[in-house]
Amino acid sequence: MTAAPADLLIDRPATADGAALWRLAKDSKTLDLNSSYSYLLWCRDFAGTSAVARGADGTPVGFITGYVRPDRPDTLLVWQVAVDSAHRGHGIAAALLDGLTARLAESGVTRIETTITPGNTASERLFTSYAERHGAHLTREVLFPAELFPDGPHDSEVLYRIGPPAESHAH
Template structure:
């Protein structure tokens, strides 16, 4: 298990810098996701695409000794008011301090998301941590969260993966300045 070289977390401590990822982050993102079981692993190439093609709608959290968080997302081409969050990964050493929520709100505060009024993601029924995270994001955005089955275990996933439920958060007013304050 990694520990932060900046010391232990205390109330109000924030050793992380949240930014857009770049191509040089792809390998470290891949390692982070591999260490965040039970997240589905992608190829390094896929993570490189997330860090480049989708950089403006993804976020990376770094401390002085490496990558501790990553959120990948994209604006849905057929629905430019909708941001889909694909994957959220936070290193075990950085969990429980709101880092994932801060990264999501950081993405929403960017100019590329100025027209976004809905946030979508998929979550398995057993993933209570993600359910709590996205409920908290909905609260921060002062809106509701709804859930419905989107990919059935047997029908879509050949019985090899738990069913995925689409979480729809919104509508919300995307007020970038307020989101930046909430993310801080």
């Protein structure tokens, strides 16, 4: 993994970051784009389980949105990950994921779930390498088959379950 730039700050998103997160998701060309309103709400209501990477000027250059599953308080569901195209390839997504999970480990989160469409190799690599770095078990299974999506063609969503990390086995 390439080290993230030294001037990068991993932070909690603020409501004012909602527009930037929406633009990053839109520009990613791979994420399902939610309404701009939803990104504003996410930055307000789920800031504690999300992270933003800020460049030297404080502008968001990447983000992870997530939430703790209500019926599994030890599990973070990662909703979306995006990094600005000009900043890709520098380990920002991995730094975001490591920083967010380290922060949430303090409140008992030891597992991650996310869904990835087949062929999204960047996300597949991000989460596979996270599991390897942390010595965590990784399983995959189809969570939502393509035919469940009512709004036209959509690939199946494969559920990745990761955890717990090796360091939490001692507890």
